[in-house]
Amino acid sequence: MYKLMVALRYMRRNWLNLVGVAAVAIGVLVLIVVLSVMKGFDEEFRARVRATLSDLIIENWSDEPFANYEELMAQIEQIEHVKACAPRYEGLALLTLRKKLPDGTYAPGEQRRYGAFLGIDLPREVKATDFADYVRAWRGKAAREELATIFSQGDVGIAATPTERIVYALNTLCPEDLQLVDAKPREKLAAWAKAAGISLQSAFRTAASAPVEWGEVPDSKLSPAFAGSELLVIGQDENGVQVSMGPGDQVVVFSATDNFANQTFRRCQVNGEFRSGMYDYDARNIYLPLADAQRFMSNEGKVTSINVRLDSFDNAPVVRAALLGILTPEELRRGLEILRSLGGTAVPKINEIGLELKRLAANDVTWFATGDYRAIAVARSVAYDTYAELEKLQKSGSPNAAALDFQKLVLKREGARLGRAGKMTLRVSTWEDKRRPMLRAVMLERQIMGVILFFVILVAGFLILSIVHTTVLSKIRDIGILKSIGGSVGGIMSIFLLNGLLMGAVGSALGTLGGMFITKNINTIQAALEKLVGYSLFPRDIYYLDKIPVDQHPFWNTTAICLTAIVVSLLASAYPAWKASRMSAVEALRYE
Amino acid sequence: MSNFLSLKEIVKEYPQGDTPLRVLKGVSLDVAQGEYLTIVGASGAGKSTLLHIMGLLDQPTSGELLFEGRDLGKISGLEQAGLRNRLFGFVFQFFHLLPDFNAVENVMMPALVGQGLWGWTRTRRQVRQSAEELLTRVGLKERMKHRPNQLSGGERQRVALCRALINKPRVLLLDEPTGNLDSHTGEEIHELVRTLNREGGQAIVMVTHNEAAARRAGRVIRMLDGEIVSC
Numbered sequence: 001m002y003k004l005m006v007a008l009r010y011m012r013r014n015w016l017n018l019v020g021v022a023a024v025a026i027g028v029l030v031l032i033v034v035l036s037v038m039k040g041f042d043e044e045f046r047a048r049v050r051a052t053l054s055d056l057i058i059e060n061w062s063d064e065p066f067a068n069y070e071e072l073m074a075q076i077e078q079i080e081h082v083k084a085c086a087p088r089y090e091g092l093a094l095l096t097l098r099k100k101l102p103d104g105t106y107a108p109g110e111q112r113r114y115g116a117f118l119g120i121d122l123p124r125e126v127k128a129t130d131f132a133d134y135v136r137a138w139r140g141k142a143a144r145e146e147l148a149t150i151f152s153q154g155d156v157g158i159a160a161t162p163t164e165r166i167v168y169a170l171n172t173l174c175p176e177d178l179q180l181v182d183a184k185p186r187e188k189l190a191a192w193a194k195a196a197g198i199s200l201q202s203a204f205r206t207a208a209s210a211p212v213e214w215g216e217v218p219d220s221k222l223s224p225a226f227a228g229s230e231l232l233v234i235g236q237d238e239n240g241v242q243v244s245m246g247p248g249d250q251v252v253v254f255s256a257t258d259n260f261a262n263q264t265f266r267r268c269q270v271n272g273e274f275r276s277g278m279y280d281y282d283a284r285n286i287y288l289p290l291a292d293a294q295r296f297m298s299n300e301g302k303v304t305s306i307n308v309r310l311d312s313f314d315n316a317p318v319v320r321a322a323l324l325g326i327l328t329p330e331e332l333r334r335g336l337e338i339l340r341s342l343g344g345t346a347v348p349k350i351n352e353i354g355l356e357l358k359r360l361a362a363n364d365v366t367w368f369a370t371g372d373y374r375a376i377a378v379a380r381s382v383a384y385d386t387y388a389e390l391e392k393l394q395k396s397g398s399p400n401a402a403a404l405d406f407q408k409l410v411l412k413r414e415g416a417r418l419g420r421a422g423k424m425t426l427r428v429s430t431w432e433d434k435r436r437p438m439l440r441a442v443m444l445e446r447q448i449m450g451v452i453l454f455f456v457i458l459v460a461g462f463l464i465l466s467i468v469h470t471t472v473l474s475k476i477r478d479i480g481i482l483k484s485i486g487g488s489v490g491g492i493m494s495i496f497l498l499n500g501l502l503m504g505a506v507g508s509a510l511g512t513l514g515g516m517f518i519t520k521n522i523n524t525i526q527a528a529l530e531k532l533v534g535y536s537l538f539p540r541d542i543y544y545l546d547k548i549p550v551d552q553h554p555f556w557n558t559t560a561i562c563l564t565a566i567v568v569s570l571l572a573s574a575y576p577a578w579k580a581s582r583m584s585a586v587e588a589l590r591y592e
Numbered sequence: 593m594s595n596f597l598s599l600k601e602i603v604k605e606y607p608q609g610d611t612p613l614r615v616l617k618g619v620s621l622d623v624a625q626g627e628y629l630t631i632v633g634a635s636g637a638g639k640s641t642l643l644h645i646m647g648l649l650d651q652p653t654s655g656e657l658l659f660e661g662r663d664l665g666k667i668s669g670l671e672q673a674g675l676r677n678r679l680f681g682f683v684f685q686f687f688h689l690l691p692d693f694n695a696v697e698n699v700m701m702p703a704l705v706g707q708g709l710w711g712w713t714r715t716r717r718q719v720r721q722s723a724e725e726l727l728t729r730v731g732l733k734e735r736m737k738h739r740p741n742q743l744s745g746g747e748r749q750r751v752a753l754c755r756a757l758i759n760k761p762r763v764l765l766l767d768e769p770t771g772n773l774d775s776h777t778g779e780e781i782h783e784l785v786r787t788l789n790r791e792g793g794q795a796i797v798m799v800t801h802n803e804a805a806a807r808r809a810g811r812v813i814r815m816l817d818g819e820i821v822s823c
Binding site: 001002005009010013477478480481482483484485486487488489490491584585586589 | 644647649650669670673674675676677678682684688689690691692693701702704705706707708709712755759
């Protein structure tokens with residue numbers, strides 16, 4: 001205890017210790033703020049990379065469309081943890097943009113892009129994916145004009161209560177349009193919101209939760225479509241104003257397949273826009289109704305993928321295993337029990353079989369669909385056949401022979417299945433599998449940043465080393481005195497270890513407080529800085545974010561950073577403390 | 593008598609070139625309980641080294657240091673530290689007070705060093721009380737909160753004496769305690785030491801140049817070139 005007392009006294013008497021504390025505090029603060037913001041960005045980025053992918057995605061290995069998907073989806077929905085399924089028909093396409101001129105004709109200079117069309121089943125899509133969050137349906141010119149009338153003529157209108165009016169207005173004129181047009185509509189909305197006793201923000205939310213609809217098209221030759229926000233940008237006019245596609249404009253989708261006899265196209269009317277924040281998706285994708293996509297590709301009744309939403313992404317491995325499963329967990333357990341009851345040398349074989357099954361499962365190829373895609377049913381029947389055979393073998397005695405026979409049987413069955421299903425295989429991936437390279441890049445970036453910033457703490461450690469070293473040098477006589485009154489080697493060492501530890505701990509605490517303050521108020525600070533320097537530090541149009549995102553659950557990160565800082569401080573003071581403890585009492589007393 | 597504190601054939605050498613420097617050449621000495629022993633001798637005779645070895649501050653090259661029959665050279669460093677804390681009290685020529693602590697804290701320090709985490713605050717209170725009593729006894733009641741650099745030489749040595757006494761040691765070791773003081777102040781310190789010896793019953797071993805002080809001690813030992821020449 002006297003060690004703490006002496007250490008504290010030494011620290012109080014030497015302002016250099018404050019420098020050490022400040023160094024640790026700055027290191028910890030920088031690490032906390034930077035990693036927190038990076039994690040915030042990562043989470044945003046993950047959401048964007050994921051965009052409209054659901055938890056699990058089922059595709060054909062060969063990327064060919066497959067049929068009987070309704071039946072398949074019905075079976076998938078039986079599996080535990082599965083919440084919803086949505087079919088998709090995706091394909092590559094050449095896209096031609098056709099902007100409607102005021103006189104009703106289309107602009108002569110057509111814009112061509114390459115991209116992808118995605119046929120979706122809208123009601124199912126919004127249940128199975130986050131599609132609704134990314135899409136904004138335009139309500140058409142008539143609705144806009146109607147709204148303009150409401151705004152210009154006051155409360156003459158369609159909706160009875162203020163709340164209804166707000167929701168109607170927001171659904172008609174999107175939030176971004178409200179900011180683009182003059183301030184008046186926004187003021188009016190705010191006044192209505194006030195009268196209705198709700199905040200404008202909750203009104204925005206209500207409007208956002210309104211169901212997404214394809215909207216109307218003038219004739220059946222046109223398909224309604226949602227196009228990526230970047231895809232819709234045509235260019236600039238002579239005044240430098242951006243020209244974009246708007247309501248009523250068309251996109252013609254040409255199928256890009258190697259089936260030359262069957263090159264087709266479909267005209268679509270853009271009824272809304274899709275904006276995920278990932279340029280790749282926003283510049284390439286156009287969404288249209290599933291049936292239209294199937295029809296124009298002459299592939300009625302077939303889809304290219306099924307999106308499966310689960311109750312939680314944590315359950316993805318379980319469901320995936322069930323989907324891939326030759327055996328359900330229950331069946332596997334039963335099989336192993338029987339094998340184990342055979343006893344003796346059969347036991348190692350169980351592991352071999354288990355490994356074999358695992359290997360097949362890991363290969364993604366194991367979910368073999370038969371001609372009519374009743375994969376799970378077939379897999380189950382095979383499994384049950386196997387058990388029946390096994391039980392027969394068990395009754396016939398001779399455990400070793402039975403175990404070997406069983407193994408052969410399993411492998412034979414697998415072989416037969418491989419042969420039968422050969423060209424019809426489905427692949428189940430998680431959304432992370434599908435976006436692996438991008439996610440890896442982001443994670444690596446954060447890890448590298450962590451390592452680089454760790455050097456800040458390391459430098460603080462070196463500073464602590466030299467500070468404790470100078471303290472030891474200036475206290476050599478004290479060390480002799482303390483030894484002469486009974487201070488042990490450990491006691492002397494502890495004094496200087498405590499010196500470093502306290503610098504680390506106090507610095508970490510201050511750094512954490514500062515870091516938390518900054519991360520909590522980062523947007524206020526950013527705004528204040530912007531005012532000060534006079535230009536935008538966080539251009540919203542580049543990041544597509546309203547504010548700087550931060551890590552919402554910084555506890556473990558902060559704990560790890562603080563522990564690292566404290567350990568580094570302790571290690572840094574270890575060497576001078578050890579030197580101090582090794583000093584001879586007599587020599588230390590004699591030291592001038 | 594010999595089983596209180598005894599030194600047997602103590603040799604101390606310092607490495608120096610080819611032939612090591614022999615500071616102590618086989619010194620044997622017995623200290624009795626409650627004895628007042630003075631060691632006198634010229635500078636470089638090895639008096640201080642002998643005192644340091646006696647108080648476990650230094651290790652002899654060879655020879656034995658026995659306390660109540662126990663060989664103190666054979667016990668662990670931690671135990672030696674414990675004995676320095678409880679058994680011996682040191683007073684040095686240059687006072688050797690901790691400059692960052694005030695008088696009363698300096699006096700308390702040995703008691704605090706001996707005290708673990710358990711019961712810290714209570715012990716601390718008691719220790720402060722006894723430290724204040726000691727300082728009052730040596731006439732430093734008004735100077736307790738002063739730091740060493742605010743005290744005069746005599747005052748510092750009195751603080752050092754109180755520090756040596758706070759743990760009620762069995763042996764008090766004084767290394768030229770008055771060497772750095774004027775004769776008047778030195779006399780005061782000697783008087784104080786004598787009183788303590790009479791009242792406390794501690795064995796006192798004092799190294800000094802002061803012949804007058806030595807004459808008043810119970811037993812005087814003369815050293816010359818690392819050997820005891822007369823008892």
